[in-house]
Amino acid sequence: METVSVLSDIQPAVETAPADRQDFASPPQPAILPLSGSEALMRSLLAEGVDTIFGYPGGAIMPVYDALYDYQDRINHILVRHEQGAGHAAQGYARMQGRAGVCLVTSGPGATNLVTAIADALIDSTPMVCIVGQVAKRLLGTDAFQEADVMGVTMPITKWNYQITNADEVPEVISKAFYIAQSGRPGPVLIDITKSAQLELMTRPFHYECCQSIISYRPRLVPKTEQLEAAAKLINGAKRPYMLVGHGVQIAKAEDELRQFAEKTGIPVATTLLGQSTISTGHPLYVGWLGMHGNYGPNVLTDQADVIIAVGMRFDDRVTGDASKYIRQAKVVHIEIDPAEIDKIIRADAPVVGDAKAALKALLPLVNANDHTVWRNEFRKYDAIEHEKITVPSLSGDSEKIQMGEVIDLLSKKTNGEAVLVTDVGQHQMMASRYYKFQRPNSLVTSGGMGTMGFALPAAFGAQVAAPDRTVVAIIGDGCFQMTLQELGTIVQNKQPVKAIILNNNFLGMVRQWQQLFHQRRYSFVELQNPDFVTIAKGFGMDGHTCADRTTLAESLDTLLAHDGPYLLEVIVEKEENVFPMVPAGASVAQIRLS
Amino acid sequence: MTTYTICVFTSNTIGLLNRITIVFTRRRINIESLTVSETERKGVSRFTIVIKHESREEVEKLVRQIRKIVEVMAVFGYLNDEIVYNEIALFKISTPLGAKPLDVETINKEYKAWVVYWGLDYVVIEKTGVEAEIFDFFQFLRHQHEILEFVRSGRVAVGKTEKGLVEYLPEAEWAYYL
Numbered sequence: 079m080e081t082v083s084v085l086s087d088i089q090p091a092v093e094t095a096p097a098d099r100q101d102f103a104s105p106p107q108p109a110i111l112p113l114s115g116s117e118a119l120m121r122s123l124l125a126e127g128v129d130t131i132f133g134y135p136g137g138a139i140m141p142v143y144d145a146l147y148d149y150q151d152r153i154n155h156i157l158v159r160h161e162q163g164a165g166h167a168a169q170g171y172a173r174m175q176g177r178a179g180v181c182l183v184t185s186g187p188g189a190t191n192l193v194t195a196i197a198d199a200l201i202d203s204t205p206m207v208c209i210v211g212q213v214a215k216r217l218l219g220t221d222a223f224q225e226a227d228v229m230g231v232t233m234p235i236t237k238w239n240y241q242i243t244n245a246d247e248v249p250e251v252i253s254k255a256f257y258i259a260q261s262g263r264p265g266p267v268l269i270d271i272t273k274s275a276q277l278e279l280m281t282r283p284f285h286y287e288c289c290q291s292i293i294s295y296r297p298r299l300v301p302k303t304e305q306l307e308a309a310a311k312l313i314n315g316a317k318r319p320y321m322l323v324g325h326g327v328q329i330a331k332a333e334d335e336l337r338q339f340a341e342k343t344g345i346p347v348a349t350t351l352l353g354q355s356t357i358s359t360g361h362p363l364y365v366g367w368l369g370m371h372g373n374y375g376p377n378v379l380t381d382q383a384d385v386i387i388a389v390g391m392r393f394d395d396r397v398t399g400d401a402s403k404y405i406r407q408a409k410v411v412h413i414e415i416d417p418a419e420i421d422k423i424i425r426a427d428a429p430v431v432g433d434a435k436a437a438l439k440a441l442l443p444l445v446n447a448n449d450h451t452v453w454r455n456e457f458r459k460y461d462a463i464e465h466e467k468i469t470v471p472s473l474s475g476d477s478e479k480i481q482m483g484e485v486i487d488l489l490s491k492k493t494n495g496e497a498v499l500v501t502d503v504g505q506h507q508m509m510a511s512r513y514y515k516f517q518r519p520n521s522l523v524t525s526g527g528m529g530t531m532g533f534a535l536p537a538a539f540g541a542q543v544a545a546p547d548r549t550v551v552a553i554i555g556d557g558c559f560q561m562t563l564q565e566l567g568t569i570v571q572n573k574q575p576v577k578a579i580i581l582n583n584n585f586l587g588m589v590r591q592w593q594q595l596f597h598q599r600r601y602s603f604v605e606l607q608n609p610d611f612v613t614i615a616k617g618f619g620m621d622g623h624t625c626a627d628r629t630t631l632a633e634s635l636d637t638l639l640a641h642d643g644p645y646l647l648e649v650i651v652e653k654e655e656n657v658f659p660m661v662p663a664g665a666s667v668a669q670i671r672l673s
Numbered sequence: 674m675t676t677y678t679i680c681v682f683t684s685n686t687i688g689l690l691n692r693i694t695i696v697f698t699r700r701r702i703n704i705e706s707l708t709v710s711e712t713e714r715k716g717v718s719r720f721t722i723v724i725k726h727e728s729r730e731e732v733e734k735l736v737r738q739i740r741k742i743v744e745v746m747a748v749f750g751y752l753n754d755e756i757v758y759n760e761i762a763l764f765k766i767s768t769p770l771g772a773k774p775l776d777v778e779t780i781n782k783e784y785k786a787w788v789v790y791w792g793l794d795y796v797v798i799e800k801t802g803v804e805a806e807i808f809d810f811f812q813f814l815r816h817q818h819e820i821l822e823f824v825r826s827g828r829v830a831v832g833k834t835e836k837g838l839v840e841y842l843p844e845a846e847w848a849y850y851l
Contacts, residue, residue, distance in 0.1 A: 229688055234695045238743045241687070258743055294684060294746040418737040421730070 113284045115245030115275040116145035119209070122252035123153065125286040128180050130154045130171060130543060132164040136184025138224055139211030141276035146182075156543070156572055159564035161188050163536035165195020166562070169204045170500060170540030173523045174548075176331065178205040178259045178267075179540060185211045186224030189270075190231065194530055196266045197235040201527030202352060203329060205264035207255050214274040215243045228270050237265030243272050245280045249287075257289035262297025263416040264329060297415060301432030301440060309387075309411045309428040310444035316385035318453045319345045320408075322368060322397075325352035325526070326390015326415060332435035333357065333519040336389065339438045344449035346457055348376035350391050352526040355516035359495070365457040369397045370661045371508040374468075375460025377659070377667040380405060382456070389413045390434040393423035394527065403666035413437045467672045468658050473513075479652035480628050482506055482581050485635075486513035489551065489579070492635050497549040498523065500541055502534035502558035505587035508657045510553045532561030535578060539565060542574045549577065549639065556582040556608050566618040569644045577638050578622075580611055580648045583655070591656045615646040622646030674725040676705070677732050678756055678830045680749040681720040681739055685711060689744050693720060696738050702726065706760075706827030717746070723828045751832055758830035762807045763789075764798045764814055765822035773817060784810045795821060 113121070119142055123131070133155055135143040146155055158164040161183045168179025183192055189210040199206045213222040232239050238258045240251050251269060259267040313319060327336050333356055340347050340357070346365045347357055351372075357364050366373030368380065380386070386408045391397070398404040401423050412419075412426035413434055420429040430437050472483035486509050489497070495517035501507040501524045516522065523541050525533040538552035559580050569576050586604040593601050615622040622645055625634035631649070638647045661670045683689055690709065697704055705723040712719045726732050736750045764786075768775060775796060780786045786800035800810050807825055814820055 230691065233688065233692050234699065239688075292743065295743045416741070418734075418741045420737075422734055422737075 112279040112281070113245075114141065114145065114277060114279055115242070115248050115271065116141040116277070118245060118248040118280055118284050119252065119271070119276070120145045120149050120153070121284055122249050122286055123180065124149070125288070126252065126256045127177075128153060130156065131180045131182050132156050132158055132167040132171070132540065133182030134158055134161050134164055134184070134188060136188050136211065136224070138185035138213055138273050139182065139188070139209075139271075139276070141273065142182065142209070142211065142271070155182070156568065158536065158568045160562065161191035162194055162532065163539075163562055163565040163568060165192045165199070165206070165208070166530075166533050166536035167540030167543070167565070167568070168206050168208075169195060169199050169202075169533075170523055170537030170542075171544040172199075172204050172206055172264075172540075173537075174498065174520065174541045174544035176329070178207045178256055178264075181206065181208045183208070183210055184224065185213055185228070186226045188224075189228040190226055193231060193235065194528075196232055196268065198525050198528040198530045198533065199266040200235050200237065202525065203264050203325060204266065205259040206266040207252075207259050208266060208268045210268060210270050211276070212241065212270045212272045215272045216274065218243075218272065228268065232268045235266070236268045239268040239270065241270040241272070242275045245275050245278045246282060247275070248280070249285060250289075253287060253289040254292065257292070258295065262295070263326075298417070298431050299415075299433040300436045301413075301430045305428065305430045305432075306437070306440050306444060309413070309430050310441055312385050312409050312411055312428050313343065313345075313387060313441075314446045316409075318383045319343070319385040319387060319450065320380065320383035321345050321347045321387045321389060322350065322380070322391055323347055323353040323356050323389050324350045324391025326413075327353060327356045327434045328390075328520055330390065330415075330434035330436075332390075332433075332438055335435055335438035335442070337361070339442055339445070342442065342447050343445050344447075344451070344454070345387065346450070346454050348372075348380075350394070350397055350526075351511060351524065352522070353391060354511055355519055355521035358517050359515045360517065363454070365454075366461070367511060368667075369394075370399070370663070371512070371657050371659065372397075373461070373512075374464040374659050374670060374672065375457040377661060377670045378460060379456055381407065381666070381668045383408050385409050385411065387411045387413070388424075388426075389438070390415070392416075392419045395423075398423065399661045399665050399667045399669070403668075464659065464672070475628060477652055480625075480631060480649055481655055482509040482583075482651050483513045484628070485579065485581060485631065485649050485651070486510050486553070488632060488635055490514045492632075492639060493549055493551070495521075497521065497551045498541055498545060499551055499553060500524070500534050500538035501553045502555055503529045503531050503588075504555045504558060505583075505591065505655070505657050506553050506555045506558075506581040508588075509581070512657075531555075531558040534558060535562050535576075536565045536568070538576045538578065539569050539572070539574055542576050543572070550575075552576060552578045554578060554580050555587060556580055556584060556606060556611070557586045559611065560606075560608075563614065566615055566620055566644075566646075570619040574644060575642070576644045577641070578615075578644070578646045579638065580646065581651050582608065582611070582648055583651050583653050584608055585653060587655075588657070590654070594654070594656070595660075596662070611648045612646060620644050620646055622648065624648040624650065626650035674727055675729070676753055677724050677726060678751045678753070678758060678828060679720075679722045679724065679732075679736060679739070680751070680830065680832070681722065681745060682712070682747045683718050683720065683742075684744045684746070685716050685718045686744050689718075689742075690720075692742055693722075693739060693745075696735065696742075697722075697724070700731075700735065702735065708827035708829055721827065721829050749832060751830065755834060756830040756832050758803065758828050759801050760804060760807060760825050760828055761799065761801045762810075762823065762825035764800065764811070764820055766796050766798060766814060767794065767819040767821050768796055769794045776817065779813075784813065786810060
């Protein structure tokens with residue numbers, strides 16, 4: 079491992095072996111003595127610049143919490159209400175900060191409760207370092223109290239995981255964990271640390287070096303010249319080129335490079351769900367978003383482009399529909415940092431392996447200036463159809479009950495498209511993406527690949543902690559809210575001014591929509607008997623109110639946004655509204671339905 | 674179905690076997706054989722994994738997914754004609770007093786197999802070769818003697834070419850492990 083030293087203590091080497099200790103709380107240690115594993119962990123986290131941890135204490139992580147007590151002034155530990163909340167909050171934090179969110183939980187159920195968030199972070203490439211307590215080394219494999227094979231459980235859903243059984247390992251493993259989580263294609267890393275390793279003393283002085291590379295792990299950041307030249311040749315020869323932009327651009331902080339590239343080449347830009355807000359929705363080259371509930375033109379015209387430039391996206395099935403019928407006509411330039419994504423779903427004619435920022439920057443001088451006016455105007459024709467058939471009726475205010483789109487549209491106007499939207503999963507998520515006009519980069523935090531209900535409330539909290547100067551609005555469904563509503567307590571306790579909007583239709587709306595369209599309206603277990611959400615919020619100490627009448631919607635949103643502190647607004651929306659356009663599962667994108 | 678031999682070089686880490694096999698099980702690909710041992714480089718293990726698959730393209734994707742694992746240094750995918758490969762088999766043959774004597778000459782000369790252990794009323798014969806050769810020898814023995822135990826290892830293989838399919842580890846980087 080090549081390393082760079084950032085922290086080194088002047089402590090004498092200690093020759094004594096680690097003491098054979100019982101699992102008692104670690105005694106206070108004068109600075110000159112060798113550090114315990116827990117103390118070493120604290121110092122390692124500080125060396126990585128960690129200032130915020132989302133966590134929940136328990137038996138097997140207590141020595142670490144004991145050490146944390148002495149670091150409260152430097153590390154802000156946020157006590158969540160459930161470990162899943164810690165995971166999603168860390169994800170929200172990481173997405174806004176662009177560096178790893180950190181979770182600290184206990185063994186067994188503490189760790190398994192974190193599993194959903196870890197899987198979510200892996201598929202959406204979110205950097206996260208999860209530190210998990212484990213039973214003492216001598217108890218491993220004995221089915222001890224709160225022992226679970228967390229290494230085995232999380233192996234398929236982490237970028238890397240490691241079990242620390244010896245205090246001496248702490249600094250090197252933590253530095254590797256942060257390096258792996260944050261470099262290349264980011265992802266979650268889990269460190270399982272035995273209670274004995276937390277308690278025992280290191281046998282050598284604490285010394286921390288930031289990991290810079292690992293022999294077997296070398297993400298390519300700068301693409302190869304020949305790949306760039308091949309890509310530029312295809313782009314320069316294209317008559318109907320089209321850019322599909324994913325989350326990778328945001329991760330690489332390549333928004334400016336993307337805009338410059340699009341403006342020089344005149345190529346229309348569509349985004350995936352997670353790629354939204356990468357380019358302002360008002361930009362003349364932005365044509366909309368792709369996928370199952372994306373816009374009409376961007377989906378249909380994917381099948382008419384002659385060159386597709388896919389940047390930082392992985393051709394998810396929600397984007398491609400039936401992949402066997404997807405862009406058969408086009409040559410594909412695929413800019414992607416993860417070589418395993420090249421040719422995984424769609425064969426690339428010109429793969430460019432590297433970081434989106436480096437790739438777009440290097441491509442810019444190689445591509446010709448152009449404007450593709452005729453081709454770009456094609457999108458406008460489809461826009462007009464979609465506007466007339468879907469947008470106008472959705473926002474007309476003609477229905478008896480408020481429609482979801484109206485709420486988002488009004489919110490967009492009232493926040494000038496500058497808020498951070500954190501959405502849950504379902505119809506409200508799609509409506510938020512359809513009707514919010516994002517003006518600033520990094521403004522949508524949502525669970526894309528996993529589709530995790532319950533994501534929004536804790537993730538919004540984490541996002542707000544990471545971006546205290548921005549207005550963070552969580553858009554949540556009534557079903558989703560009930561999966562992690564206990565995190566209202568975390569929000570209130572930490573005085574974070576998260577604005578939560580529940581779009582309540584008393585249904586698991588997206589499932590109901592599918593049952594309506596594809597299962598002959600057999601509404602199998604999708605209707606919810608909901609509690610009084612506002613009373614619940616007030617029980618947690620959060621203000622809120624319910625809006626059921628269109629005439630008070632604007633005022634309700636004003637109240638929400640103007641409130642000093644967290645606020646919950648429940649909006650009673652139409653019960654059986656559907657999200658269109660829609661590419662039915664397994665259909666090709668050209669078969670997108672408007673009704 | 675085509676047989677592919679996938680050689681994976683990794684750092685020697687607890688749990689890595691699991692992480693590698695998950696790549697196969699997630700894609701519902703059966704592992705025909707798997708052998709692992711430390712290489713001549715300290716701390717570097719070599720996995721030799723044999724699978725059967727209809728699509729070379731899918732195997733290449735699989736190789737890339739294996740390469741993605743942090744501790745994996747290099748992955749080579751090979752077709753049979755691109756490698757020199759062998760297995761080892763052990764046969765425990767019943768040889769009680771009065772039974773048909775062992776035809777050692779045929780075993781040695783024709784089948785290139787060797788008796789490696791003489792028990793009181795049994796012998797253990799070692800045979801190396803490819804799968805077909807081992808089963809050919811199995812048929813021969815079965816007609817002559819009672820086979821008490823039979824075991825064969827997974828395939829071990831080395832590439833005929835300097836580099837394998839997809840990836841190779843630059844020689845200079847081996848120095849790190851010497």
